[in-house]
Amino acid sequence: MMAMAQKYFWRGLFAVIMAAGLYATFLRFWGGLGASTNLSDQFPWGIWIGFDVLCGVGLAAGGFTLAATVHIFNIKSYHAVVRPAILTAFLGYLLVVVALMFDLGHPYRIWHPLIMWNPRSVMFEVGWCVTLYTTVLFLEFLPVVLEKFRMHTALKIMKGVTLPIIIAGVILSTLHQSSLGSLFLIMPDRLHPLWWTPLLPVLFFISAVATGLAMTIFESWHSSKAFGRQLEYGLICNMTRVLAVITAVYLTMRFLDLSHRGALAKLNEPGIERWMFGLEIVLMAVPMLMFFREKTRRHPLAVYLGVVMFLLGFVANRMNVSVTGLERASGVTYIPKWSEVAVTLAIIAAGFAIFRLAARYLPVFEEEHHENPEAAAGTRIPTLQGAAAQGD
Numbered sequence: 001m002m003a004m005a006q007k008y009f010w011r012g013l014f015a016v017i018m019a020a021g022l023y024a025t026f027l028r029f030w031g032g033l034g035a036s037t038n039l040s041d042q043f044p045w046g047i048w049i050g051f052d053v054l055c056g057v058g059l060a061a062g063g064f065t066l067a068a069t070v071h072i073f074n075i076k077s078y079h080a081v082v083r084p085a086i087l088t089a090f091l092g093y094l095l096v097v098v099a100l101m102f103d104l105g106h107p108y109r110i111w112h113p114l115i116m117w118n119p120r121s122v123m124f125e126v127g128w129c130v131t132l133y134t135t136v137l138f139l140e141f142l143p144v145v146l147e148k149f150r151m152h153t154a155l156k157i158m159k160g161v162t163l164p165i166i167i168a169g170v171i172l173s174t175l176h177q178s179s180l181g182s183l184f185l186i187m188p189d190r191l192h193p194l195w196w197t198p199l200l201p202v203l204f205f206i207s208a209v210a211t212g213l214a215m216t217i218f219e220s221w222h223s224s225k226a227f228g229r230q231l232e233y234g235l236i237c238n239m240t241r242v243l244a245v246i247t248a249v250y251l252t253m254r255f256l257d258l259s260h261r262g263a264l265a266k267l268n269e270p271g272i273e274r275w276m277f278g279l280e281i282v283l284m285a286v287p288m289l290m291f292f293r294e295k296t297r298r299h300p301l302a303v304y305l306g307v308v309m310f311l312l313g314f315v316a317n318r319m320n321v322s323v324t325g326l327e328r329a330s331g332v333t334y335i336p337k338w339s340e341v342a343v344t345l346a347i348i349a350a351g352f353a354i355f356r357l358a359a360r361y362l363p364v365f366e367e368e369h370h371e372n373p374e375a376a377a378g379t380r381i382p383t384l385q386g387a388a389a390q391g392d
Contacts, residue, residue, distance in 0.1 A: 136168055
């Protein structure tokens with residue numbers, strides 16, 4: 001009875017979010033940006049860029065991270081989570097394109113950068129890389145569709161070119177994940193010193209790699225619950241260890257850079273910036289410390305909460321760079337209009353729904369084949385409840 005009530009609750013919530021998103025979409029394309037957003041000439045970028053694009057691209061980084069791990073570095077133990085990671089990335093990039101359609105003043109001109117080249121623009125490089133990488137993700141996911149419809153000849157051809165495609169995807173991802181940080185290098189006098197740094201491209205790339213691992217863990221947890229699958233907990237423990245190390249590198253670079261530039265003194269100045277900076281650091285540092293402890297890594301609920309906390313820290317960082325850090329210099333305070341929030345929530349909800357449909361009707365999850373069944377049994381947990389019991 002309880003399960004049925006939860007089912008109808010989530011379906012009802014999904015319907016409400018999508019209805020609000022559709023109405024907000026009507027306002028956007030009928031009345032324009034002025035009628036549907038709180039953007040202005042002083043503050044032209046809001047959550048449709050800060051969250052839907054900057055965060056969306058980073059949250060989809062699991063595709064290139066896991067693909068490189070398995071197919072380039074040949075760490076086959078992560079093979080079971082590659083397809084879900086690629087599907088998540090593919091949907092993420094498609095939804096980023098959808099979000100851009102809302103933010104552009106003339107969305108029907110989104111194809112212009114493909115033929116009207118401006119190689120001196122970072123936006124030009126980002127646009128081309130995102131376009132090409134979305135195509136690469138489609139090709140990486142295509143074997144799943146071919147396998148479903150038993151198109152064996154085409155599947156054999158695709159598997160033959162898998163490695164070059166993945167290498168191209170890793171290169172493209174490295175370029176545009178870092179270039180998103182390069183966008184803000186041109187505004188050293190506008191972006192707050194707590195976030196502006198010449199290292200922004202490097203920091204954006206490192207945080208994206210860490211976020212890719214965190215999103216893979218997040219997706220694995222929810223997929224096991226939604227589809228009654230075994231939780232690949234041995235892999236999750238390994239990924240949390242790597243996540244802790246990458247986060248430590250990222251935070252160390254952040255504070256060394258702040259110290260070198262003398263920007264740490266800005267934490268003594270009044271204003272919302274220091275509190276938002278502290279929030280993002282705490283949300284990343286706490287999971288890092290948790291995941292360095294083996295006892296914590298063996299407790300599934302603690303791992304899940306830590307991953308959610310890290311993802312919130314990542315979102316806080318990207319929103320601080322794109323919104324909080326620019327408000328003081330712009331002279332205005334930006335608060336998203338309800339329609340901006342409605343569109344963002346609808347895009348997120350659509351992503352979850354499409355992933356669920358794809359996972360139900362396509363062979364997204366592959367069965368692992370272990371040479372040592374006893375070892376495999378020790379690292380895989382049948383259900384989330386069983387996982388929690390084992391963690392206790």
